Amino acid sequence: MDQFTVVCVTTAALWLGWRVWSFTLWPMLHPELPRRYPYLVPVVGHIKAMVNHTGRVFTRGKAYFGNTREIFSLVVMGEELYVVTNPSDIQEVFKQAASLDHDAMAVDILLDTGMTKETITQIFEPVYRSKNYIKATHDDFRLQMHPGPRLDKVQADFLAHIDKSLRFDKISGPMVKSLPTGGKVVSLWEWCGQILIDSAIEAFFSRALYEANPDMLQDFVSFDEESWKLPYRLPKFAAKKMYGSMDKCILAISKWLEYPKEKRQAAWIVDQMIEGLDEVKVTGSYQRGAMVFVLFRLVNTNAFRLCFWCLAYLLFDQELLNVIKEEMQPAWNREGEGSLDMQYLLDKCPRLSSFYEEVLRITVDSVGARVVMKETMIGNKKLSAGRKVLMPFRQGHYDPEFFGSDAASFNPTRFLDNEKLTRSASWKPFGGGQAWCPGRFMARREVYMFLVVVLFRFNTDLYSPDHRTPEFPVLDDSYPWGGILTPKPGQKVLVEISKRV
Template sequence: MLSEERIRFVPFSICITGLAAWLAWWAWRFVVEPALRPEAPRELPYLIPVVGHARSMFMDSNGLFSYAREYLGNSRQVFSLTVMGQELYIATSPKDVLSVYKNSKAIGFNPVIRQLLGTFGLRPATLDKMFVENTNGKSWMDISHGNLKLQMHPGNKLDELQAEFHGNIDNWMRWSRLSGPVVLSAVGEDEKVVSLYKWCSQVLVDSATRAFFGDSLLELDPDLLKTFFIFDEQSWKLNYHYPYFAAKDMYNAKSKCETAFANYLALPKEQRKDASWIAQTLEESMDGLGVLEDSQASPMLFVLFRVINTNAYRLCFWCLSYLIHDVSLLEELTAEIQPAFQSGGSLSMPYLLNDCPLLASLYEETFRISNYPIGARVVTSQVTVGRKHLRPDKQLLMPYAQMHFDPEVFGSNANEFDAKRFLRNKNLTRSTSYRLFGGGSTQCPGRFLARREVYLFLALLLFRFDITLEGDGEKRRFPKMDAKIPSGGVMGPVAGEDVILGVKPKKQH
């Protein structure tokens, strides 16, 4: 029979044994093994096995990347993090990122796309069809990406799409169309108090939707945009595989959007003939591939819809937020774009693109400050990046914001907004540290269209309206960016943050 002292000693001995085991594991993982394998990426230590840095990754991924880089000596060599049992390689050096782009066979992008499309409901059998290579060595996905470039890169097809956008945005940016949830209140007949965030959202997403899919999609589901915004604000939860009970609103919104596209595909083609070339080509190519079920075809159109809509309206919001909080900058830019408007009020896009250097600098700097893109790849075979050996079946992340705030490239005030940074140094846009849209063969094809969308909105607003910052005290301060949400793109404002404008039509319009 155990004595009372012995009984008391058992829990204590278990604790001592557990602590010894933990210390042995920690010493091996973060002291001994790194010494035995100096060629392997150094790992940021953590306390809880398997869980690793999960909480920091979900709560503030960019903050975690910065902390890890600095903790490990700020050498900008590839390092690693453990998140829920998965070891992730992190590349923050421009040279290493270029090396990743060049090693497309050993560090693949297709596994990432397969995983993404799987989260949207595409089955493995469908994905196999999309990624199998034909006799020319190209898959359906390769061909579709090429088609997306044809639609989005400068040329006839982009000109046609731009004309649709121009007409749609032009129609929205009129005094009579400034109504609905966008308007918070009216002050007489010639002034309205407006939510800037809602204004940017409504105009740009509605205009893009009609340009790509025609009018019939929104006629079928007039609430589609409202549903999409619910999904878009929480879509990061999909990337992290949140269970349904923890992300009901996001999953329900996703389901409603996919239903809208299924109903859209069920319409006679005659009713969808005003859709863009890429939307029609994507549908026809899926038919040719044998992807005929609505449950498999509609998510692909929804993915296209999300890609074209998720960043531009937020970027436009931040551009205007910086302008309205800097009166001299607002006046200077308004004067610069004035010559873009010809007799009769018609707008010259070539003038905006080629003859407005301050507008271009504002756009680049706002994008640099507000965009937190993360390039993702999967290591498919042993490869060396920099001086580090990477093992297969590991995911590699390239958080480009780690380069966008490098003071050695962007100056000592790299963490601050400077509207004329790119005006003073035009070479910054060609820097290997500047990766707004990724790089290599997977560079985002929508970069040309996004610029045109934002330019059109800004120019028409400044030409047709007088705007002032409303409110006082806290209501007038610059809105906070929600940097803790791992959106992988342009950040939105913290919930409840907005810019409230007083808007009046200019007398000559």
Template sequence: MIRELLHEVPFPVTAILVLAWLLLLWRFWMFTMKPLMRPSDPKELPYWIPYVGHTLAFFRASDKLLERGLNYMNRSHEIFAVRVLGKKIYIITEPADVTAAFRDSEGLSFDGLLGRLLRNFNVKPEAFERAWHKPQPGDWCYIPNNPLNPDQLDLIHFVEAVYKKQLLPGEHEEKLSQAFLSSASKSMQFGPDGLLDNCQMNEEIRRRLSLYSLCRLVIVDAVTRSFFGNHLHNIDPDIVEHMISFNRYAWMVVFGFGTGLFETPVAKPQKALMAALKGEEAWVLKQLLPVMDLVGIDVESRAAMLLMSYWAAISNEYNVTFWILAYLLYDESLFLAVKQETEAAWRQPPPSVASPSSGGEDQDEQLDVMYLSANSPRLEAIFNETLRLRNGAGAIREVTKTCVIGGKVFQAGNSLMIPFRQLHTNEKVWGPTVNNFDPSRFLDKKSLARHPSFRPFGGGATMCAGKTLAKEEVFGFIAILLRRFDVRLAAGAPLDETASRPSKDGSPNIGRIPPFPLMNDTVPSLGINGPIDGMDVIVDITTRCPKKG
């Protein structure tokens, strides 16, 4: 009878019914029977299309996908998996499991991800092989008692060691920090020597600025000059704009969308940056370039490696700074508290010594950024709370051998991801107000800054070496801005009067200031997310300390 019924149904309909039936059987097996038969495997978040899995959702709104996974696991923070481009990605959000994952350097490797990044940044195959080659006696790149590379590291790990030496607290990091502050201070002014004119939203209002443009332009410019001197600016005066554009679309390169038949938005700035980086660079690169020459890295691949390092140095600082300033501008009490903390860090320099952080303009004041970083509890709490809520990145590892974490078996050949936002919003750690911006949580319980559920800089052997420098750059920028200018929301009343208070009739001050900007979570996150396009914070600033003479 069924055969007769099917015979009367048109073939296309029959084919669709058969495919639908097979799909239902497959889905029942994958997400009902298989988990029952293999309880030690992390559960997969169900999907309908084999191989494709959650690929579209991951690249369109990864944060929403991960939240859906947590809800599927009843917010238990048990390990689960998503499937992207046919490959399982294990998702870990429980603090104890995260700690175990960072400790397992044998079964979980960062080198696989690093290798994929190098290829996506267009490091050529031969250069890739040479970069991972460990020098052995008799090799073309082996020098006995090598003064530059005494441990005979492969180029990849040599570069890592050099950057750690530069970025970890000490003499080298301090010089880099001072170079950043000096450049930022020179840029943070109006006129031909500054960058603020480039941030203006309305030429008729002299000092109405885009806060986001202000943070991006000044910080990217200062980082570029502190790492490369004026070299890249001399090669290409638009180097800062190229890097800002590249960073906006860098996710395309990281996830392998930067190449192909059709040119993507990241291609043009990437080409411009690569062209500038093919010359002779300054800074710690003087130590890297001779080793690159010895190993035999071609110019194109060398520029690609330098671009990776350059991009990593600027990719997060301006977004963090923007959010902190936005929070301050929308909260009078926070603004005044931070203003007081930053003011306490300004010092009189020794006689006849120009201030490295004032550009030589104001000889009577000098910013002690180390004091500021160590003695600003309110600013540090805001900094940490911003990192907690706005960090959409995640630590990624390749599973190189079968291992067990949290009672779940990870199969070799798959990947592991520790999404920081889901880790940072674990209700069991942060409480019922987990999604609210509340810096007092870090003031009331200082141990939260060291909690395993707070990992804004990663963990294990790959913890970000530049976290001290990044903090000093953000704190220094804010201190210089608040010292030099009076800042207020463009559409609101002065911050010390009514910006965050009710109006005279007792109603909320809605409408007098624009809505607080929303975070952009529409593209894969590589760190601190910026605001959604069109939701900038517009500010009016007035110079407090005009030039002398």
């Protein structure tokens, strides 16, 4: 037997032995630990699947273990990750806030945006309002975004700017693809993005931010298009566009933070964040900008995507569009310029609400995350300290047990027919526990505002430059967005709009 053959046989034997030990013997000896979803290459594990098709690897892992929803584990570049899909187990994770820590995941997010370990130590010291800066900021964000006078103020600013921006003569720039007689053909994706991001800048940061960077909106869009790469901490040469765009945004916010408060004219939550940074003595310009950029990203990433999908579903279904418009009609009061009865939309439009929840269910791909601080039992599985816990909520949203045999299909009356679904343990479009997103109230209001103004102010028709029947865009689940999914490239929908008489 030659040397090459010996090497091959030895390698094969070692690989087979590793497989038997890792996926057969070890689970038999330790039934209390989550079983590992098998992989071919030691250490490397499921890295390719996690980068390219995160949702699919969760689905396949669950299926591999017979869809029992037991906690299982994935290995990615030597790191073992626990995957929790059972709703009752997820609820238990939320309850174990001390041993399953959310703050440890927040640290990773802050590091990804360029904050230093020294700054992070400062903002996690319990010296600010008898708590740490991050906890206080989350509490303030809840006060800003939960129903009340502060949310009313932001809502009014949003509506005023949406109303001003959605004027026929204001619709211009790269989002306009052609100018047929009496109309304009726009990219629905770019239209939603430009109006809603610009309106968020107006409501939370004021126009003064554009003085710091006239291209702030475009720079954020460039970052957002590749933001899924951020958690993987790729070297800068491998994600030059993403890092470059994020850097421009942070530098602009850093410059804006140096303006006098009277010039900034920021929302209450932003002023609270700035005062808190002063109090915990975070003085570095870039560090302060990076912290506020986290909020900037939070209020801008998902709402315009959700608007895009809502309008897409309506424009591709004329019957549904007519039903929703009829229900919304009383809220559209044109006696006062820009007036809109938001409370009517929230309280008296059950079909709109069901439609909105169903679009969320179909399009959101959020993943909850925790770090195991000490050995913890969840269900009948022992989670070891130091491991990360992932909760892919999308798995529950497509579960037939909770959402019916047609769970894989879009059904705009699903939540109308069964009002208990929004209270289901399997319903987690905005996460849960300590990380339950306070922005969920504002997101609904943004979408409702945009839909009403667009649908009652303009004639809207799907457009195809080659006169073929337009195709409904396909969700792009290739990348782990961690929020509302985007359409696949090239499927961002063209709409011809004209003034409604």
